[in-house]
Amino acid sequence: MPKRPSKARALRQLLDSGQLEFIMEAHNGLSARIVEEAGFAGIWASGLALSAAFGVRDSNEASWTQVLEAVEFMADATEVPILLDGDTGYGNFNNLRRLVTKLESRGVAGVCIEDKLFPKTNSFIDGERQPLADVDEFCGKIRAGKDAQADPDFCIVARVEALIAGWSVEEALDRAKAYQAAGADAVLIHDKARSFDNIQRFAAAWDGSCPLVIVPTKYYSTPTDVFRKAGISLVIWANHTVRSAVTAMQRTVREIRETETLTGVEDRIAPVSEIFRLQGDPELREAEKRYGGDA
Ligand code: SPV
Ligand code: MG
Numbered sequence: 001m002p003k004r005p006s007k008a009r010a011l012r013q014l015l016d017s018g019q020l021e022f023i024m025e026a027h028n029g030l031s032a033r034i035v036e037e038a039g040f041a042g043i044w045a046s047g048l049a050l051s052a053a054f055g056v057r058d059s060n061e062a063s064w065t066q067v068l069e070a071v072e073f074m075a076d077a078t079e080v081p082i083l084l085d086g087d088t089g090y091g092n093f094n095n096l097r098r099l100v101t102k103l104e105s106r107g108v109a110g111v112c113i114e115d116k117l118f119p120k121t122n123s124f125i126d127g128e129r130q131p132l133a134d135v136d137e138f139c140g141k142i143r144a145g146k147d148a149q150a151d152p153d154f155c156i157v158a159r160v161e162a163l164i165a166g167w168s169v170e171e172a173l174d175r176a177k178a179y180q181a182a183g184a185d186a187v188l189i190h191d192k193a194r195s196f197d198n199i200q201r202f203a204a205a206w207d208g209s210c211p212l213v214i215v216p217t218k219y220y221s222t223p224t225d226v227f228r229k230a231g232i233s234l235v236i237w238a239n240h241t242v243r244s245a246v247t248a249m250q251r252t253v254r255e256i257r258e259t260e261t262l263t264g265v266e267d268r269i270a271p272v273s274e275i276f277r278l279q280g281d282p283e284l285r286e287a288e289k290r291y292g293g294d295a
Contacts, residue, residue, distance in 0.1 A: 004079065008153035011081035011109035014042050015155060015186050015211045020228040025241045027053040028070060029077035033278055035241060036078045042109075043078065045071045047085040048122055049242035060119035064090040064099060072106040081109030083157065083236075087120045088133070089113045093144035100148045100156070110155030112188055112213075113141065115162075115175060124218070127192050128166035135175055139182035146183040157213055158184035163191040169201045176202075180210045186233065188213040196222040196230075203230040 005013065014021045023042035026032040027049035035043050048058045050070055056062055071084050084103060089096035089111075096113065103111055114120065115133040123130075133141075138158075145156045158179035162172035176187045187210055189202050196219045203212055211233030216222060227235055252265050276282075 006151065006153060007075070007079075007081040007107055007109040008104075008151045008155065011042060011083060011155050012153045012185070014081070015213075015233055017233070020224070020232060020235065022235045022237065023083060024237045025049050025239050026074055027242050029073040030278060031241045031245070032074035032082070033077045036080050040080065042080050043074065043082045044236045044238055045074060045082050045084045045108075046238050046242070047087050047120075048239055050085075052242050052246075058120075058122040060087060060090065064095070068099075068102055068106065071103070071108055075107040082107075083110045083112055083155070084108050086111040086113045088116050088118045089141055089145070091118055092137075093141045096141050096145045097148035100145045100154065101150070104150055104154055109153075110157060110185070111145070112157040112159050113138075113145070114159035114188075114190075115179075116165075123161060123164045123190055124192055127164045130161065130165045132161055132165050132167070132175075135178050138175075139178055142179055142182040142184050155185040156183070157186045157188050158182075159188035159190055159213075161190060163189070163193070163198055163202075169198050169205070172198075172202055173205055176206070177209075184210060186211040186213050188215065188236075190215055192218045194221075195219055196226060200226075200230050203232060206231070 021041060023044045024035045024040040025044045025046040026035045027046060032043050050067055051058045051062050054062050054066065071082060075082055086099060089099060100111065115138045117131050117133060121130055142156060142158055160172050160175050160179070162175055163169070172189060176189065180187060189199055189212060191199050199214060206212060208231070212231065213234040213236060214227060214232050215236045215238045216227070217238050252269060255264055256262060
């Protein structure tokens with residue numbers, strides 16, 4: 001059987017495939033497995049979704065080692081590459097170096113860092129008031145991360161928050177060029193506008209020196225083919241797993257609370273056997289036969 005590429009290589013191949021690719025949000029081992037089973041070739045370990053799953057805000061309230069532990073469960077549960085939303089890198093260049101080393105050791109394929117200040121705020125909250133990182137400082141962070149990685153395929157994606165913070169497309173382009181020159185493997189250009197117009201202008205002016213990544217959460221009504229024609233390499237569906245889980249959980253628990261019976265929900269929720277399957281229980285049954293003795 002041909003050997004699978006490393007997860008880092010697989011992420012690099014997604015970024016460099018020359019066609020539009022998609023990765024999907026997950027926030028724990030279970031959701032990561034569901035995303036992989038659906039056929040996605042990669043997973044976005046979203047900071048918003050991870051922090052929501054912890055029950056805290058997307059403001060670096062969860063520590064970086066808590067994030068690391070969660071993403072390790074996700075990597076253990078799946079074969080496809082994971083791109084971690086590393087926020088601002090949890091500090092300066094030195095913190096990012098350490099993060100990169102630890103992510104590699106846990107089988108995470110790449111990290112995305114954004115040019116904001118620690119502790120970050122989610123891009124959709126009071127965006128225009130968000131201060132951006134100094135360009136030189138952020139470039140030093142990228143260079144430090146690239147120098148720290150042991151596997152040449154580990155990817156560092158530089159996320160430009162200029163449009164989020166109310167700056168121009170030109171400012172976003174200047175920043176993106178500097179980050180690419182500092183060694184970023186791809187640029188994530190983010191926007192919170194309802195329209196794709198600014199990113200389209202950005203992409204038209206981009207010289208193609210590295211792949212472009214987008215997060216169409218707010219401009220979701222833009223047809224996917226428009227992204228393709230704009231030359232985007234990777235789309236991140238960034239939070240739709242956690243949001244769908246919230247909707248389903250709210251509906252079920254409200255109904256059980258109101259009706260004081262399980263009869264209404266039983267047939268529309270996953271059976272316990274499906275949970276066992278997603279946990280990989282059949283493999284343990286087999287292993288017990290091989291290793292478990294007579295008992
Ligand atoms: C995330 O998924 O945590 C992201 C994308 O960073 S966004 O929420 O759009 O900022
Ligand atoms: Mg985030």
